[in-house]
Amino acid sequence: MTPLRVGIMGCASIALRKTLPAMAALPGTEIVAIASRSADKADEAARAYGCRAVEGYPALLELDEVEAVYLPLPNAVHAGWIEHALAAGKHVLAEKPLTTSVSRTRELIGAAQAAGLVLMENMMFLQHSQHAAVRELFEDGAIGELRAFQASFAVPRRPPGDIRHSAELGGGALMDTGVYPVRAALSFLGGELDVVSAVLARRHGQPVDSAGHALLCTGDGVGAQVAFGHDHAYRSEYELWGSAGRIVLEHAFTPPADHIPVVRLERHSGVDRIPLPPDDQVANTLERFVAAVRSGLLPDNEGALRQAVLVDDIRTKARLYVDHATEPVG
Known part of the structure; x- marks a missing residue:
């Protein structure tokens, strides 16, 4: 199976400590670009994985080679960038919580389903x-x-x-x-x-x-x-x-x-x-994300929505x- 080509939207600690090393080790994923608002941060992170450095998140979403994005940004900006990524035709793995409001969580889950794109909350312990x-x-x-x-x-x-x-x-x-x-x-x-x-x-x-x-x-x-x-x-x-x-x-x-x-x-x-x-x-979470993208079987996000409600x-x-x-x- 062709590796899923992933762009990283931000150089947050959890990305650098956990997700990027796991992603690099998996045969099912390929890190093709790492974006940051700071060109220096993007360059430093990208050198470690031999991939492209991108200054700014909009530029990452314009890359044709990026099939999916991993989004480890602060909670309050999840919704906006998930929306932009879906509009650009990208599958999205977003850190928990998906958004900070029930209405936006419901809206984005619906948008992903309508577009046939995988939107997955990175609640790793479940895996x-x-x-x-x-x-x-x-x-x-x-x-x-x-x-x-x-x-x-x-x-x-x-x-x-x-x-x-x-x-x-x-x-x-x-x-x-x-x-x-x-x-x-x-x-x-x-x-x-x-x-x-x-x-x-x-x-x-x-x-x-x-x-x-x-x-x-x-x-x-x-x-x-x-x-x-x-x-x-x-x-x-x-x-x-x-x-x-x-x-x-x-x-x-x-x-x-x-x-x-x-x-x-x-x-x-x-x-x-x-x-x-x-x-x-x-690794289990990343494998599940890849499987959902490659199979076309969209994840059931009812748990993420009920979590947002509670x-x-x-x-x-x-x-x-x-x-x-x-x-x-x-």
Whole structure:
């Protein structure tokens, strides 16, 4: 199969650290151009992969050799550049979240479908095999009937000047780390989740939320508690709590490719720790994107849309706590 010719729209950290190395290693993808608003940044990144450097994102979209674009730009500008890329006839792999609003997410999903183009949100954890192993245990009745779901993803405080501190760029913990536990809840509990209550906190004078919690609920009363933040000790896990036990998975959302997952199964008879083979969720995601483009089978973006709805509801319904401390964060 001919490699998918990809142009990179921006030199963000996640692109340089994770996506570009994985893309270069895959036989199914070819990095043909890297664009930045800065010619120097584009040149530096492009030299590492022996590809074309492009100054400015519009110029990247004009290249006939670019079949698809990977978009790791700040959240607030996703929608506009996704729209431009689709209009230029390019398939799009965009970092999460697709956009910062439900209406724009719905609009762009519809535009991609109408044009027969692949639009995919880069929610990489969904492509790791450890979650299929958890689902198999649960569906086999290992913990009985599900009673509750809990998920947490938080990281230490970002350095001054980080774009996640910027309201104008769509920063904040909810849009960055919060989407992971929300999407995990959707994955296991289905699309009928509603937001019951939420709290968002702004600390140390930040203009955006640095922490949050939300209670979600299914139509039959199964609750999901999600927690997220940018000012915490690191945590990345979820658990399913059933009538006969618990399934706990740590390192749930951003495990490195060499990480050996361990699923903890707790029941009355004791605790089993089940090791799983390592997996590369970055490579898996890229392979899925390529397969969708080459097959012409457009991805089902209902999960991304439901995620956008829940995130918007959390933001709308949240009680806001503001710590008026003046400690600068950039």
